[in-house]
Amino acid sequence: MNQTDQLVDLKNLSPDALVDFLEGMGKEKFRADQILRWIYLRGVTDFSEMTDLAKSFREEISQRAIISFFTPETIEISSDGTRKFLFRLCDKRSVETVLIPMEGGRNTLCISTQVGCAMQCSFCLTGTFGLERNLTASEIVNQVCAVRKDYSVDNIVLMGMGEPLHNLENVVSALKILYASKGFDYGPRRVTLSTSGLVPEMLELGQRIKVNLAISLNATTDEVRDELMPVNRRYPLSELMQACRQFPLAPSQRITFEYILIRGVNDSQADAKRLVKLLHGIKAKVNLIPFNEHAGSAFQTPDENAIRAFQTYLLDRQIVAIRRAGKGLDISAACGQLKEKLENKLLGSGKESSLQGK
Ligand code: SF4
Known part of the structure; x- marks a missing residue:
C-alpha cells in the first residue's frame, strides 16, 4: 500500500462526513464550508491555493487528504x-x-x-x-x-x-x-x-x-x-x-x-x-x-x-x-x-x- 492509498479523498466525503473528518483533526465546523467552497465553487484541487486557511493547516491537511479530479480523455x-x-x-x-x-x-x-x-x-x-x-x-x-x-x-x-x-x-x-x-x-x-x-x-x-x-x-x-x-x-x-x-x-x-x-x-x-x-x-x-x-x-x-x-x-x-x-x-x-x-x-x-x- 503506498502513501496515497491512505489519504482521504475529500470528494468522497458528504458535507457531514467532511465536518467529522475535520473535527478529527481538531478543526472548527466552519472550516468545512470554506473547503466546500474551494473545491466545488472554485474548482481548486491543491490545498496550497486555499488562501483563507492558515498555512500550517494547509500543510497538515495535505498530509492526510487529497482532492481528486477528472480530465476528459x-x-x-x-x-x-x-x-x-x-x-x-x-x-x-x-x-x-x-x-x-x-x-x-x-x-x-x-x-x-x-x-x-x-x-x-x-x-x-x-x-x-x-x-x-x-x-x-x-x-x-x-x-x-x-x-x-x-x-x-x-x-x-x-x-x-x-x-x-x-x-x-x-x-x-x-x-x-x-x-x-x-x-x-x-x-x-x-x-x-x-x-x-x-x-x-x-x-x-x-x-x-x-x-x-x-x-x-x-x-x-x-x-x-x-x-x-x-x-x-x-x-x-x-x-x-x-x-x-x-x-x-x-x-x-x-x-x-x-x-x-x-x-x-x-x-x-x-x-x-x-x-x-x-x-x-x-x-x-x-x-x-x-x-x-x-x-x-x-x-x-x-x-x-x-x-x-x-x-x-x-x-x-x-x-x-x-x-x-x-x-x-x-x-x-x-x-x-x-x-x-x-x-x-x-x-x-x-x-x-x-x-x-x-
Ligand atoms: S438500461 Fe442499461 S445501464 Fe440502465 S439499468 Fe438497464 S442495463 Fe443498466
Whole structure:
C-alpha cells in the first residue's frame, strides 16, 4: 500500500462526513464550508491555493487528504450540440458522461454511477458488459466537476452507465455533495435519479434523501418486461407500481416514466391502454423515447405513425407524454454506446484499454 492509498479523498466525503473528518483533526465546523467552497465553487484541487486557511493547516491537511479530479480523455460533439465525455479512472477502467443542450439554453448532464451494469436490460449495450464495479462518490461527483469547468450544468440526471440504486451508499453521498449549499448547491428538484426498478432500494432512497425519481419502465406486461428487463422477474410490475405510489413526492412533483418504444415489442395501442391503467393514481409524466437502433441489437425504431398514435392515446387521457428527441444520435447517445465506440478506437490504436483480454 503506498502513501496515497491512505489519504482521504475529500470528494468522497458528504458535507457531514467532511465536518467529522475535520473535527478529527481538531478543526472548527466552519472550516468545512470554506473547503466546500474551494473545491466545488472554485474548482481548486491543491490545498496550497486555499488562501483563507492558515498555512500550517494547509500543510497538515495535505498530509492526510487529497482532492481528486477528472480530465476528459476524449470529447465527442454531436451535430445537435450533445457532448460526450470519456473519463479514465485510476484502475484504467472508464466511464462516460453526456452533456445535453436543452431548450432555453440550459444544459442537462447525464452522469454514470457504475462501470458497466448488472441489470442486463436487453435493449442496452451497457447491460451486455456486465458490472465491473461501483463508482465511488468522488468518481460520481468528479464527472460534474470536470464538465462544469467549461460548461454550465443546470440539471443533473443519474441515467448514464449503471443502476444508481445498485450503488446506493455512494450515490446518496454524491447527492449530498451536489446539494451542499456552500458547494454546488443543486436543489433536489434539479437532480433526477433513474432506476430500472429495484423496489427495496427505491423505498430506502425515498426515506433517506430527496430527489426526482424516474423509472425505466419500457413495458406494460410482466411477460414483455421480464424479457426486456430481467429485474422485473424479481420485482414485477405490480410491486414496482406499488412502490411508486409509496414514494414521497412534493406537491408539484411527478415521477417520470421512461418508455423506450420498440417496434412490434411495446408500441401497440394495447400497450398504450395498459400503460394508462398502470399509471392510475400516480402523479406521473411519461417520456417516450423511440429506440435508437445500433449494431448488435435486433430491436428496431417504431414507425412514425405508431409513435404518434401511442403519444396521442396518452395525451387524450390527460397523461403528460413527451416525446424525447434522440439527442446525439449521430454519436450514439444511448447508454453504453459511447464507451464501446471509444474503447474500440483505443484498441484499434493499440493503446491500453480496460476491455483488453475480454
Ligand atoms: S438500461 Fe440502465 S439499468 Fe438497464 S442495463 Fe442499461 S445501464 Fe443498466
